[in-house]
Amino acid sequence: MLAVIVASWLVRDVRAVEFGQLLRYWAGFPDARAHALPATTATDAALLVVYVVAAVAALRSAVAATVLVAIGVVTVAVRLPGLWNIGGRAMESAYSDELRTRALISAFAALAAGIALLITAGAGRRPPDGSYEQLPTRPGPGASVTAFLLLCAAGAVLAAWEIRQAVKYPELVPDRYLGGDRLTHVLADPPAGWASVLTALLCLFAGVSALSHAVHSRPFGLVAAALLLTGGVSGVALAVHYELFDQFGSLSTETQLTLASWFFEAFVAVLVLIALAPRGFADVPGPPAPGYGSGYGEPGYGQPGYGTPGYGTPGYGPEAHPGPEDAGPNPGQRPPAPGPGYGYPRGGGFGPPPPPSQPPPGW
Numbered sequence: 001m002l003a004v005i006v007a008s009w010l011v012r013d014v015r016a017v018e019f020g021q022l023l024r025y026w027a028g029f030p031d032a033r034a035h036a037l038p039a040t041t042a043t044d045a046a047l048l049v050v051y052v053v054a055a056v057a058a059l060r061s062a063v064a065a066t067v068l069v070a071i072g073v074v075t076v077a078v079r080l081p082g083l084w085n086i087g088g089r090a091m092e093s094a095y096s097d098e099l100r101t102r103a104l105i106s107a108f109a110a111l112a113a114g115i116a117l118l119i120t121a122g123a124g125r126r127p128p129d130g131s132y133e134q135l136p137t138r139p140g141p142g143a144s145v146t147a148f149l150l151l152c153a154a155g156a157v158l159a160a161w162e163i164r165q166a167v168k169y170p171e172l173v174p175d176r177y178l179g180g181d182r183l184t185h186v187l188a189d190p191p192a193g194w195a196s197v198l199t200a201l202l203c204l205f206a207g208v209s210a211l212s213h214a215v216h217s218r219p220f221g222l223v224a225a226a227l228l229l230t231g232g233v234s235g236v237a238l239a240v241h242y243e244l245f246d247q248f249g250s251l252s253t254e255t256q257l258t259l260a261s262w263f264f265e266a267f268v269a270v271l272v273l274i275a276l277a278p279r280g281f282a283d284v285p286g287p288p289a290p291g292y293g294s295g296y297g298e299p300g301y302g303q304p305g306y307g308t309p310g311y312g313t314p315g316y317g318p319e320a321h322p323g324p325e326d327a328g329p330n331p332g333q334r335p336p337a338p339g340p341g342y343g344y345p346r347g348g349g350f351g352p353p354p355p356p357s358q359p360p361p362g363w
Helices: 003-018 019-027 042-060 064-079 089-094 097-124 141-167 169-177 193-210 217-241 254-274
Strands: none
Touching: 003 019, 003 042, 003 097, 019 042, 019 217, 042 064, 042 217, 064 097, 064 193, 064 217, 089 097, 141 169, 141 193, 141 217, 141 254, 169 193, 193 217, 217 254
16 A cells, blocks of 8 residues: 555656656756656655565565564654645645645555554564464674664764754754755655654664664664665765766865765665675574484474474383383482483383474474
């Protein structure tokens, strides 16, 4: 549903504006000559990809609950400012009443869908059903450290620029972050400051979560990287179009830092996508569960609270009926029981059924 909403607005802009001019407008080219004012930005194109990927992951991935949470949080945060901005005076002069009405309906529908995703994720969480169900995956040590360093650095850069804007233009702070008449933005998206702060918070949250190998760090990190990539690529495209890198030495210090920030954001986003896109590692099984007696010293598999209890029938096997060959130096002394694990019991008598034909997870 969220993907359809975003796709419908993108189709509207492609029809109303020439596609090439729309891309130039998204990149922030001052000389973009659109036939009509677009209602979307490059962020909407990134959200479309994110929604499609999340829809597939929700059906197939072991981290479906955290995917739904990440999508719900981002959707609510992105569409919330539209409730008070779509009906503002700046929008009245830029867009028709019919278009603003559609945008307001879309904003309410997106917010409802985002909240529904959060409720669904909370109500549908449960431990794996059975020993062979796929366990949630976490980023590995290398991916965690990489994501932590890069995302936190990118979040700090975005936060530093927002502090700079607030100090340099204090009178524009309300309009930049909440919307207003002095700073314009497109119909379907939040104000620029709101979007930048949201991306910075996502980067910092995902980076810190990745350091602790949290399950939710991968979905949040990938969404943050997707949003970060749009800003970085748009900035780099603008710099390349106007050959700003060729004039880098003659530019002001602030402009040089801006170009470096755009390139850094694009670079970080690509690396984070590469680091967090792989499936990761499943939860490590906990303490051994009681299982078959094994003559090979293999520990049993199991995790408290997950799966079925270990296999084994009390009263059978060598522990219950020790033979003469098991007697130690002292008569009546029972030898130590073999370690738990999968395998056939030693000794005669009727033992438990053979182990399952399919090995347990992590075998």
